Amino acid sequence: MRQRTYLMCSPAKYLVEYAINAWMDTSVPVDTQLAIKQWTVLRDAVVDLGHTVHLLAPQDGLPDMVYAANGAFSVDGVVYGARFKYAQRAAEAVRHRAFYEEQPDAWRFVPPTETNEGEGDFTYVPDGHGGLILAGYGFRTEIDAHAQAQEVLGRPVISLRLVDPRFYHLDTALASLDDGNIIYYPAAFSVSSQTVLRQLFPHAMIATEEDALAFGLNLVSDGRNVLMHTEATALAARLADAGFRPILVDLSELKKGGGSVKCCMAELRP
Ligand code: ARG
Numbered sequence: 001m002r003q004r005t006y007l008m009c010s011p012a013k014y015l016v017e018y019a020i021n022a023w024m025d026t027s028v029p030v031d032t033q034l035a036i037k038q039w040t041v042l043r044d045a046v047v048d049l050g051h052t053v054h055l056l057a058p059q060d061g062l063p064d065m066v067y068a069a070n071g072a073f074s075v076d077g078v079v080y081g082a083r084f085k086y087a088q089r090a091a092e093a094v095r096h097r098a099f100y101e102e103q104p105d106a107w108r109f110v111p112p113t114e115t116n117e118g119e120g121d122f123t124y125v126p127d128g129h130g131g132l133i134l135a136g137y138g139f140r141t142e143i144d145a146h147a148q149a150q151e152v153l154g155r156p157v158i159s160l161r162l163v164d165p166r167f168y169h170l171d172t173a174l175a176s177l178d179d180g181n182i183i184y185y186p187a188a189f190s191v192s193s194q195t196v197l198r199q200l201f202p203h204a205m206i207a208t209e210e211d212a213l214a215f216g217l218n219l220v221s222d223g224r225n226v227l228m229h230t231e232a233t234a235l236a237a238r239l240a241d242a243g244f245r246p247i248l249v250d251l252s253e254l255k256k257g258g259g260s261v262k263c264c265m266a267e268l269r270p
Helices: 032-048 091-102 143-153 190-201 207-213 232-241
Strands: 007-010 053-054 072-075 078-081 108-110 124-125 132-137 155-162 172-175 183-184 225-229 245-249 266-268
Touching: 007 032, 032 053, 032 225, 032 245, 053 091, 072 091, 072 124, 072 143, 072 266, 078 091, 078 143, 124 172, 132 143, 143 155, 155 190, 172 207, 207 232, 225 232, 232 245
Parallel strands: 007 053, 078 108, 132 155, 225 245
Antiparallel strands: 007 266, 072 078, 124 132, 172 183
């Protein structure tokens, strides 16, 4: 386990007012008060594990801001900003940018010119090959942003094509488990991308469609403790067998927006 720092944003303004992914249905009611309770349990669990949580202020008119993972991607104090695909979320990037630019000694913020949704589609694997960035495209992030991230962050970026609209962000289909290994659901990726993943991570854990549909891969691991969605009980049992300590969190309300644990937490890498 390594002590980590995260950026989160309360769902105080959360609602499903538009549908930009396969999980969102504007006719299904959302309980914002329950979302706040569930999110608070997650935040408290992160703090109880000894990690640091910074907060962004929720904003009127930005109901998806709770999914803080999408706002940027940082490695070694360098921040590659987000540029959202859909107009409804565009202004979130401004809030994230301000967070980093308010601490110029800690962060060098680089604004993007290419569409990308931060840690939604970028995952950092610290020790894998000296620091490797896995990057998804196909639904949200443009592949040109992968090249830009590599220039900005100076780490090899491996482009992986997502092919199943239910798993529209990389973080719904793949997660970093510890400093060298990952877990993923193969069928979310093109056949060639599956080959790439097998080559780079021959010891990866392989998840099932059921695990992925339960948002089990939208997890946050500190190398030992794994915060994950409450429905993913089968995956939690397997992770426990593998020596991890799963912590199940009920984020039923946020799942209605197409996200769970990982979507709510941007890891800050100073
Ligand atoms: N409603 C949000 C969207 O569709 C959910 C984002 C989920 N975040 C994530 N990191 N996968 O953009």
